[in-house]
Amino acid sequence: MNPRTPAEIRSRLDFWQAFSGALLAVFVCCHLILEGSVVISPVVTDFIGDWMEKIYVAQIVAPVILALILFHFWIAARKMPFRKGELTIFTQHSMALKDVDTALWIVQVFTAIVILFGAFFHVYGVMSQMPLTVEKSHIRLHEGWILFYTVFLPCTILHTGIGMYRIGVKYGLISKARRKIWRAIIWIGMGCYLILGCCALTRVWFY
Amino acid sequence: MGRELTFEIFRYNPAQPDIEPRMQTYTLEETPSMTLFIALNKIREEQDPTLQFDFCCRAGICGSCGMVINGVPGLACHTQTKDLPDKITLHPLPVFKLLGDLSVDTGVWFRNVGGKIESWIHTKKKFDPEAQEERMDNALANQIFELDRCVECGCCVAACGTARMREDFIGATAINRLARFYIDPRDNRDAADFYDLIGDDNGVFGCMGLLACDNVCPKQIPLHDQLGIMRRMATVESVKAIIPDFIRKKLTGCKSVKA
Numbered sequence A: 001m002n003p004r005t006p007a008e009i010r011s012r013l014d015f016w017q018a019f020s021g022a023l024l025a026v027f028v029c030c031h032l033i034l035e036g037s038v039v040i041s042p043v044v045t046d047f048i049g050d051w052m053e054k055i056y057v058a059q060i061v062a063p064v065i066l067a068l069i070l071f072h073f074w075i076a077a078r079k080m081p082f083r084k085g086e087l088t089i090f091t092q093h094s095m096a097l098k099d100v101d102t103a104l105w106i107v108q109v110f111t112a113i114v115i116l117f118g119a120f121f122h123v124y125g126v127m128s129q130m131p132l133t134v135e136k137s138h139i140r141l142h143e144g145w146i147l148f149y150t151v152f153l154p155c156t157i158l159h160t161g162i163g164m165y166r167i168g169v170k171y172g173l174i175s176k177a178r179r180k181i182w183r184a185i186i187w188i189g190m191g192c193y194l195i196l197g198c199c200a201l202t203r204v205w206f207y
Numbered sequence B: 001m002g003r004e005l006t007f008e009i010f011r012y013n014p015a016q017p018d019i020e021p022r023m024q025t026y027t028l029e030e031t032p033s034m035t036l037f038i039a040l041n042k043i044r045e046e047q048d049p050t051l052q053f054d055f056c057c058r059a060g061i062c063g064s065c066g067m068v069i070n071g072v073p074g075l076a077c078h079t080q081t082k083d084l085p086d087k088i089t090l091h092p093l094p095v096f097k098l099l100g101d102l103s104v105d106t107g108v109w110f111r112n113v114g115g116k117i118e119s120w121i122h123t124k125k126k127f128d129p130e131a132q133e134e135r136m137d138n139a140l141a142n143q144i145f146e147l148d149r150c151v152e153c154g155c156c157v158a159a160c161g162t163a164r165m166r167e168d169f170i171g172a173t174a175i176n177r178l179a180r181f182y183i184d185p186r187d188n189r190d191a192a193d194f195y196d197l198i199g200d201d202n203g204v205f206g207c208m209g210l211l212a213c214d215n216v217c218p219k220q221i222p223l224h225d226q227l228g229i230m231r232r233m234a235t236v237e238s239v240k241a242i243i244p245d246f247i248r249k250k251l252t253g254c255k256s257v258k259a
């Protein structure tokens, strides 16, 4: 095995971008399902929260995920239209082209920024008021956090769904022939998660 | 009587920089089976002999008549006016050098990326003009032919958000072109060689999977499926030191993967 030059190490970034993105996507899916358990009964959610705290999963996972988000953002940011004039060119291009996939990329960039900051607030809000209980969440929502979650939740779901679709397309896992069907599956999946998330928020609000 | 079509056409001649770029309006009566190519020729013959645009084969083969039609890149000779609204806006393809009005120079761009990706068969074999041509499996020959159908019209490049933002990006057409050599058994280059050519952000990793290239290609080349294969090859190659060889070979996922 030859040692790689810096240029070659740079090119590994794409792999790490997809890899960290996939890990985060799996995390978001699991996290939302566990949170969603509140719809069945707050007792279940409290039980899960308590158990996660006892075995220190919550305390370990939270900083790791934050670090992963930072890492993922840092790698993906090299593609973002931050250089001079790029955002204007891209937005004009996407508007003229009326191409859904091109427009969705702007959505990815926007939601990425929301998630980057939102994740820190979210973790800070939750971890600074341990233990993890539905009652604490209820209080937080009524303290005004509900507004934060009505933005943070859809952004996270959109970014995860579109990101997963894009990994599939970029790595040739979703071929042209199956693109339509996969797009439908992803939209339906995002819809289900959004409904679950909204139901969970409502349930906690009226706890 | 046919519809009255209104054409809004971009006008600018770089040789006359003192005349500002502008949009000029022409009207024309639609005739049966009218293509944009026919319409533009009619305008040039009957209304404005100074209008510049390119064409040659009129059959979607030469790739010279690419332009932006109502925001979407396409071939003028391949586009029927009946599929367009009454108002048609035409711009030259972006990214490429503007020669005048709708005419751009795609040749220099394609020659340049062709050089970058070394778009020719690399072999150590000496060419023997007397020898019979080597046989090739029919299915493989078809696969190569499929990738060779690109007419270098430039529509995919013009539709690519990445190419619009980053001028060094080689575009889907070049990656598709390299895929052709990747599966060609006569080419002696291996995955590491191909990786060296396209394994960076100007190459296959620059693509953000926006898919517009794929959606506009008038030859319906499944550009993105090829990009996916090449990206997988390059990614697997980039993590050579991390992933064991037997998994690497499985992941590469191209039928005739070279060592």
Ligand code: SF4
Pocket: B156, B159, B160, B161, B162, B163, B171, B172, B206, B207, B208, B209, B210, B211, B212, B213, B214, B224
């Ligand atoms: S898929 Fe890649 S090459 Fe094609 S238009 Fe998008 S960024 Fe460009």
Ligand code: SF4
Pocket: B063, B149, B150, B151, B152, B153, B154, B155, B156, B157, B172, B173, B176, B216, B217, B218, B219, B220, B221, B223
């Ligand atoms: S790949 Fe398609 S759109 Fe791109 S240059 Fe070739 S024929 Fe034109």
Ligand code: FES
Pocket: B054, B055, B056, B057, B058, B059, B060, B061, B062, B063, B064, B065, B066, B075, B076, B077, B078
């Ligand atoms: S004139 Fe040759 S492709 Fe249109």
